[in-house]
Amino acid sequence: MALTRIESYEVMYAANQFAPRIWLKHGGAYIGQLVFHPNGQALPADGPDATNPSLHYHLDDFHNALDLLRNEKPVWLLYSGTGGGFENGIKTDAETTGEGETGLKRFPKN
Helix, strand or coil: CEEEEECEEEEECCCCCCCCEEEEEECCEEEEEEEEECCCCCCCCCEEECCEEEEEEEHHHHHHHHHHHHHCCCEEEEECCCCCCCCCEEEECCCCCCCCCCCCCCCCCC
């Protein structure tokens, strides 16, 4: 199981037949990508695309992945391998329960 810290990302929401992708980076280099396929379509197996892993999700998961990358720190790329029995994804560090969001103003109830 390999964990690599994701330091930055790029979103590619292409036209035509290209699937939306989020490219993951560490130290300025690409370390993998998240590829989003139409809902209901069978997903290809996760695996290396040249030297970096491609992790496959349905389009419904695009906003969930983007939300983690935008709002959590640190975020890690977890890549265990290709084929059944391997868990791959992006993950956060442990958080204290009840931590909530910081910097948000609470508005009084009317």
